[in-house]
Every structure is written in C-alpha cells, then in structure tokens.
Amino acid sequence: MKNLVSMKDLSVEQILAILKQAQAFREGAVSTLKNKYTMANLFFEPSTRTKMSFEMAERKLQLEVLPFDAGFSSTLKGETLYDTVKVLESIGLDALVIRHEQNNYFNELVGKVRPAIINGGDGTGNHPTQSLLDIFTIWQEFGGLKDKIVTIVGDIAHSRVARSNADALTRLGAKIHFVCPREWQAEFETTNSFDDVIEVSDVLMMLRVQHERHDGSISFSKEEYHQSYGLTLERESRMKEGSIIMHPAPFNRDVEIANELVECERSRIFKQMENGVYIRMAVIEMILKGRE
Numbered sequence: 497m498k499n500l501v502s503m504k505d506l507s508v509e510q511i512l513a514i515l516k517q518a519q520a521f522r523e524g525a526v527s528t529l530k531n532k533y534t535m536a537n538l539f540f541e542p543s544t545r546t547k548m549s550f551e552m553a554e555r556k557l558q559l560e561v562l563p564f565d566a567g568f569s570s571t572l573k574g575e576t577l578y579d580t581v582k583v584l585e586s587i588g589l590d591a592l593v594i595r596h597e598q599n600n601y602f603n604e605l606v607g608k609v610r611p612a613i614i615n616g617g618d619g620t621g622n623h624p625t626q627s628l629l630d631i632f633t634i635w636q637e638f639g640g641l642k643d644k645i646v647t648i649v650g651d652i653a654h655s656r657v658a659r660s661n662a663d664a665l666t667r668l669g670a671k672i673h674f675v676c677p678r679e680w681q682a683e684f685e686t687t688n689s690f691d692d693v694i695e696v697s698d699v700l701m702m703l704r705v706q707h708e709r710h711d712g713s714i715s716f717s718k719e720e721y722h723q724s725y726g727l728t729l730e731r732e733s734r735m736k737e738g739s740i741i742m743h744p745a746p747f748n749r750d751v752e753i754a755n756e757l758v759e760c761e762r763s764r765i766f767k768q769m770e771n772g773v774y775i776r777m778a779v780i781e782m783i784l785k786g787r788e
Contacts, residue, residue, distance in 0.1 A: 497510060497783055499612050499613045499783070500613075501614075501622060505624070514628055518632055518774040519636075527777070529558075533784050534590055538596075539593075546617065549769065559780070578605060590611055590612065591783060592613055622660050628664075628775045641670040642668070645672075647694075649701065649725060650676060650725065651676065652682060695735070697735070699740055702742070702753050704745070718751045727741065727753045740762050741753070741762045743758075
C-alpha cells in the first residue's frame with residue numbers, strides 16, 4: 497500500500513491486517529520502522545479529532561512531524577495544492593496527511609508526487625481512516641462484522657463517513673440501513689423512519705447535520721430534527737440488548753443525540769476517538785514500511 501485515499505484502495509485482507517496491527521499497538525507493541533521518516537499534516541478544513549489523532553499517532557511512531565498551518569501558507573497567495581505538495585516533496589517529506597474541501601483532491605497528486613498521500617477527508621467524498629476506526633470499534637465489540645446490522649442516521653448526502661463505511665462495512669459482511677430525510681438521500685437507498693430499525697440494529701451510528709455544506713434551506717428546527725431523526729432517550733430504551741451507539745463527531749448534543757447518551761453505557765463515541773490513534777499508527781506504518 498503506497499497511499500490511502502479511499503477505502504476502495506484496501507482489500508478485505510488489508511483491512512483485517514490494519515485492525516490486527518492497531519490492536520497490537522493498543523496492547524503496547526512498538527513500531528518496527530527501520531528508518532526515520534518526516535511527515536506533515538495539511539488540514540485545509542477545521543479538525544480536532546482527525547488532526548490531533550494523526551499527530552499523536554505520528555509521535556507514538558517516533559516520526560518527525562513538521563508543522564503546517566493552512567492559514568499561513570502560500571495557498572492564500574494562489575499556490576495550488578499540487579505546488580504546495582511539490583514544495584514539501586522538495587524539502588524531503590516522506591508522507592502527507594491531507595484534508596481538503598475539494599472532492600477527490602488526491603487525483604492530482606497520487607502517482608505524480610513522491611510523498612505518500614493519506615486522505616484525512618475530502619469534501620463529501622472519502623474518510624478512510626475514520627471508516628477504519630469505526631470498523632475497529634465494531635470489531636472489538638462483536639469480534640467481527642459478518643451479519644451485524646449497522647444503521648447510519650443523519651446527513652447522509654454530505655457525509656464522507658457514510659460513503660467510506662458503505663463500501664467497507666458491506667464488503668466485511670455487515671448489513672447497512674441508512675436513515676435520513678428524503679432531501680439528504682443522495683445516491684443511497686434510505687428510509688425516513690428511524691423507529692422501524694431501532695430494535696434490530698447492532699450499531700446505531702449517528703451523523704452530524706453539516707450546516708456548513710447546506711445552502712441555508714433546511715426546513716426543520718433542531719428540536720424537530722431531534723424528535724424525528726435524533727437518538728432520544730425513548731429510542732435508546734428500545735435498542736436491542738448488547739447494541740452500541742457510535743458517532744464520528746463532532747456531535748451536537750440534543751440534536752442528533754440526546755445529551756445524556758453521549759457518555760452512556762452503550763456509547764462508544766470516545767472509544768472511537770481513542771481507537772483512531774492506533775488505527776492511524778497502523779496505516780502510517782504499513783505505508784512507510786512499503787517504502788523500505
């Protein structure tokens with residue numbers, strides 16, 4: 497694996513290898529990278545979890561991490577993403593984590609630049625390491641994904657998390673339900689009745705309403721959304737025994753999920769964040785080992 501820009505880059509065997517390596521790191525394994533590598537994290541969209549998680553993973557792998565601040569970069573002067581990456585290639589960086597608002601930004605980079613490209617999220621398209629940490633969390637909980645029912649609820653049309661998980665979870669044997677208002681259906685086959693799938697789901701994965709990607713035409717209030725599509729206390733009481741709650745975050749309390757449920761016994765939201773460090777360690781190591 498030379499880059500990771502989409503879950504479609506990974507075979508089922510590679511996904512499972514990443515999960516196993518992430519578990520090894522979680523249990524205290526030490527990286528076996530032979531060389532000292534230098535990375536940078538290029539985030540052109542706001543991020544807390546993904547950016548800080550990658551930085552922690554890089555430090556745990558004892559990599560050199562050069563700081564990059566998009567707000568003070570030459571992109572503000574009109575420099576293209578490709579030219580920015582060529583600059584970093586020229587000064588010797590080995591790998592770059594990039595988040596960008598443009599869908600498929602990586603098409604102009606992969607195969608054309610020397611540093612490895614790891615996609616930290618592109619527009620509404622892909623978020624492979626988020627998908628991997630979601631899969632890892634479910635895998636830890638149930639020992640596998642075959643025949644597990646995962647219900648993804650919320651702003652499906654604008655969710656790179658939903659798109660990445662739709663492909664990977666299906667290939668790993670899970671069955672997926674998508675729940676959202678009709679206007680957020682996009683290319684997915686969805687239902688707008690959350691209550692129809694509550695009691696059969698092993699995983700409820702709630703998604704944030706991405707107001708920044710809308711045109712201001714949302715036709716319902718936060719309270720109306722919570723009652724129709726939010727995980728309320730009443731809905732949680734009808735979840736099947738042993739089922740779990742997930743959310744890629746950031747989350748809006750009392751909109752897509754009741755405040756009391758964010759840290760309840762079923763919630764794995766902060767476990768997902770913890771798992772993100774180990775998954776990203778595994779991805780980075782696998783890519784850099786391929787260069788040794």
